[in-house]
Amino acid sequence: MDLGLRGKIAIVAAASKGLGKAVALELANEGAEVAICARSAANLEKASAEIRSRTGRGVFAKALDVTDYAAVQAFVAEVEKRFGRVDICVTNAGGPPAKKFVDISVDEWRTAVELTLMSTVFFAREVLPRMRKNRWGRLLTITSVSVKQPIDNLLLSNSIRAGVTGLAKTLANEFGADGITVNNVCPGYTLTERLGELADHLAKSAGASRDAILGQWAAQVPIGRVASPEEFAALVAFLASERASYINGVTIPVDGGWAKGLM
Ligand code: NAD
Secondary structure: OOOOOOOOEEEEOOOOOHHHHHHHHHHHHOOOEEEEEEOOHHHHHHHHHHHHHHHOOOEEEEEOOOOOHHHHHHHHHHHHHHHOOOOEEEEOOOOOOOEOHHHOOHHHHHHHHHHHHHHHHHHHHHHHHHHHHHOOEEEEEEOOHHHOOOOOOEHHHHHHHHHHHHHHHHHHHHHHHHOEEEEEEEEOOEOOHHHHHHHHHHHHHHOOOHHHHHHHHHHOOOOOOOEOHHHHHHHHHHHOOHHHOOOOOOEEEEOOOOOOOOO
16 A cells, blocks of 8 residues: 655654654655654664665754754754655654652653653644645654553653643644644554663563563553554554545554553
């Protein structure tokens, strides 16, 4: 199936590693021009080199923190200047720390709101007016299955990602008539570098092996294993494409059936 992504201009935030990088790679593979950002220039260079060597396509990369609004504004403006427009934007950031309610300070709440909610607002503010001008656009927010089923100890994720989900749903209503769709994608356990490190950390404290920890997570999933980042990226590329023109305002988990609710 031709997704119709050839020549589309796509921004992927927080894309030097993990899910963001896998999404950028998938979009480039489908023929999109990709612009990525993350905090570390060195990691961005590594990701760009990998995308270049695996797809044969150039990548525009900029080191920035997604919580810095001025930097996000400058990045989006630069993408538009280089490529002429912005068609697709995938928002993403690192995850907030796992803690119980009594252990989270007010400052930690504020930091997590900046990282998870405000970074999404920043990209939405910059890309949606540009997409509206072109009468075509795709905004995709990366959240977590925690918006379908809260996860113990992940208070910050459970609370603030629900805000991102409400934002995405409302933007879908406001911008649908402009040829723009807004959808929310929710990874479940997905074997990125970060999840591997988390498994190593838990394995060390439990005196178990990494495989044993991954096995415990896999056992919670009807499909019986954790996902690969490519399995997540495939959905994002589809939703970003011409083929997904009538899918708007939805929240879709890629979790192997982990979330137990009906909807
Ligand atoms: P990761 O740590 O592998 O990658 C995160 C990326 O974000 C990196 O490129 C990092 O440099 C970048 N980043 C982090 N903070 C940033 C900031 N402030 N500004 C700019 N760039 C920043 O993580 P991942 O596994 O790819 O997860 C991506 C998101 O999805 C996270 O929010 C995570 O909590 C969430 N999530 C992941 C899983 C999973 O199993 N991997 C499951 C549910 C939700």
